[in-house]
Every structure is written in structure tokens, then in C-alpha cells.
Amino acid sequence: MDTKETGLLDEIKSKFKVDGRVQREQRIWISTDGSKLMEVCKWLKDGGFTHLSAISATDWLKDGKYELTYHLWSYDDNILVTVKTKIDRKNPSIDSVVPVWEENAQIHERELHELFGVKFKGNPDLSPLFLEDQEDVHPFRKDFNWREHVREKFYNKENEREAVYYD
Amino acid sequence: MVKRSKKAKTMRKLIKAIWIFSWFNSCGFCELVPLVGSRWDMERFGMIIVGTPRHADVLFIAGYQTLKSIKRAKIIYEQMAEPKVVIALGSCTMTGGMYWDSYNTIKRLEDYLPVTMYVPGCPPRPEAVFEACEKIFGHVKELK
Numbered sequence: 001m002d003t004k005e006t007g008l009l010d011e012i013k014s015k016f017k018v019d020g021r022v023q024r025e026q027r028i029w030i031s032t033d034g035s036k037l038m039e040v041c042k043w044l045k046d047g048g049f050t051h052l053s054a055i056s057a058t059d060w061l062k063d064g065k066y067e068l069t070y071h072l073w074s075y076d077d078n079i080l081v082t083v084k085t086k087i088d089r090k091n092p093s094i095d096s097v098v099p100v101w102e103e104n105a106q107i108h109e110r111e112l113h114e115l116f117g118v119k120f121k122g123n124p125d126l127s128p129l130f131l132e133d134q135e136d137v138h139p140f141r142k143d144f145n146w147r148e149h150v151r152e153k154f155y156n157k158e159n160e161r162e163a164v165y166y167d
Numbered sequence: 168m169v170k171r172s173k174k175a176k177t178m179r180k181l182i183k184a185i186w187i188f189s190w191f192n193s194c195g196f197c198e199l200v201p202l203v204g205s206r207w208d209m210e211r212f213g214m215i216i217v218g219t220p221r222h223a224d225v226l227f228i229a230g231y232q233t234l235k236s237i238k239r240a241k242i243i244y245e246q247m248a249e250p251k252v253v254i255a256l257g258s259c260t261m262t263g264g265m266y267w268d269s270y271n272t273i274k275r276l277e278d279y280l281p282v283t284m285y286v287p288g289c290p291p292r293p294e295a296v297f298e299a300c301e302k303i304f305g306h307v308k309e310l311k
Contacts, residue, residue, distance in 0.1 A: 130233070130235060130271065131234070131235075131270075131271065132234060132235045132238070133234065134234065134270075137270065139270045139271075146268065146269075146270050147268050149270055150267075150268050150269065150270055153270070154263075154273075154274040154275075155274065165267070165268075
């Protein structure tokens with residue numbers, strides 16, 4: 001069956017040698033590695049995928065990887081392309097897509113930098129968004145012990161009222 | 168003629184129609200809405216919400232306060248003219264409430280702002296807000 005989804009997917013596959021599948025109507029998933037991400041993104045942007053809906057990160061603790069997911073929408077074709085890429089958890093850095101989608105991408109990358117500690121090379125402003133004055137706190141990481149963090153930061157074990165939080 | 172201290176004289180300026188500046192996060196806003204509505208109508212007592220902290224006597228602070236928002240609350244408090252009063256509404260504001268183990272909310276409001284009156288509850292009853300104001304008036308009247 002030749003639909004607009006399979007047509008687009010074949011084109012991407014032959015051009016960039018990436019994995020991908022048509023998940024269902026109007027949905028395409030592509031997995032790529034970090035080095036090809038910029039090329040793929042630039043090509044998709046020029047091909048009508050002007051709307052970057054979101055960038056999200058998944059923490060695969062056992063694999064030692066972060067999976068970044070870029071959700072792209074095309075108003076011409078009405079297709080949602082999901083570009084996935086895995087990066088190393090110990091040294092989480094990847095090229096920023098700010099040159100491609102500009103401010104649209106900037107705020108998402110800033111948030112991920114804050115919550116997961118992912119470094120986006122080329123993003124002009126990665127200052128904290130919600131966690132002002134909190135250095136090196138990445139609360140959305142799976143191995144972040146938030147209860148321990150809160151006890152250290154806010155509560156005093158000697159205080160009778162607050163000792164209950166240590167039980 | 169009763170001889171009053173300087174502090175008592177200053178504080179007695181509070182006894183009038185009090186003007187409110189509200190700093191509400193999250194659901195904290197819903198807590199004051201019944202006060203403005205017709206049933207508990209706080210304008211009967213001359214309590215109105217003003218647009219700038221420089222006109223306000225009372226700072227209402229409600230909803231959980233994050234480490235980011237409490238910095239703004241402090242700036243607002245500093246802008247208010249003396250005599251000024253802070254009324255904390257609801258449990259989240261005072262202790263973090265159900266967010267007691269969040270990395271981002273404050274756990275003791277008195278560490279950040281000088282709180283005059285605590286109105287506990289989730290949400291506090293509108294009557295309790297009036298009672299808090301009345302109690303402040305009472306304390307001021309007792310000041311010598």
C-alpha cells in the first residue's frame with residue numbers, strides 16, 4: 001500500500017540510512033543517532049515540518065541512555081513525525097536544534113537541560129527555568145533521590161516538628 | 168487622651184478599609200474567589216484588591232510557594248508601604264502542605280517573610296479570612 005506516510009518514510013530511509021516505521025495513519029517513528037540528527041531535522045524542516053510540538057527525554061536507567069524525542073508536525077501533509085535519538089547518560093550532550101526551529105526549540109531544550117542535565121551544544125541560553133538558584137539538581141532523573149534531597153535541603157532532624165519526615 | 172507609643176500610632180493606620188495585594192500560586196486563587204463574590208462580599212468591609220503593592224496594606228499569600236515565586240513575593244513585600252501585614256492562607260503556603268516532599272516548594276514561610284497571621288485550611292473558609300483581619304485590628308487596638 002502506498003500512502004503519503006510510507007512515501008515519506010522511504011524517502012527518509014534512503015536519504016539518511018535511519019530506522020523507522022509507520023506506526024499508524026499520520027504517525028511516523030524514526031530512530032537516528034545523534035550525529036545524523038541535525039541533518040534529519042534540517043531536511044524535515046525544509047520539507048514542511050515547521051511545528052516542533054515538543055522535545056521530551058526518557059531516562060533508560062538500565063541501558064545508561066537518555067532517549068530524546070522530537071515531535072514534529074507538518075501542516076501541509078498532516079503527519080506527525082517522531083524523531084528519536086539515544087544519547088549516553090554519563091555524558092549527555094547533543095547538538096541543539098535551535099538553529100533549525102529557533103525559539104520554538106529553545107524553551108524545550110532549556111527545560112530538559114534543567115530537569116535532566118542534558119547539554120545542548122549551540123543553545124544560547126540554558127539558564128534555569130523553574131529551579132532558580134539550584135545548581136546541579138536534576139529532579140527528573142530516575143536515580144535522583146528527591147526525598148533525600150528534600151530532607152537535606154529543607155528539614156532539620158533536630159527539630160521536633162520536622163523529625164517525623166525522617167521516619 | 169491616651170498616650171500611645173510610636174509603633175502603636177503607626178499600626179493604628181491599619182484600622183480603616185484595608186487594601187489587599189494578593190500573591191496567589193496555583194489553586195490559591197480559588198480560595199479568595201468566594202470572598203469577592205456576592206455571598207461573602209468583602210467590599211462590604213472596604214476590602215478591595217489593588218493593582219500594585221505600593222497601595223496595599225495587606226499581602227495575601229496563598230497556594231504553594233516555590234523557591235522561584237517566593238523571591239518575587241519578597242520583592243512585592245518590600246514594595247509595600249508601612250504599616251504592612253502578611254496573611255498566609257492555606258496549608259501549602261505555610262508548610263508545603265501536600266507538597267511537603269517536593270524539591271521545589273518552600274517548607275516554612277516564616278523563613279522568607281514575616282507572617283502576621285496564619286489562616287490554615289485547605290482551602291480556608293472565607294469567614295476565617297475576615298476573622299484574621301478582625302484579629303489583627305484587635306491586636307492593634309490593644310497596642311499601647
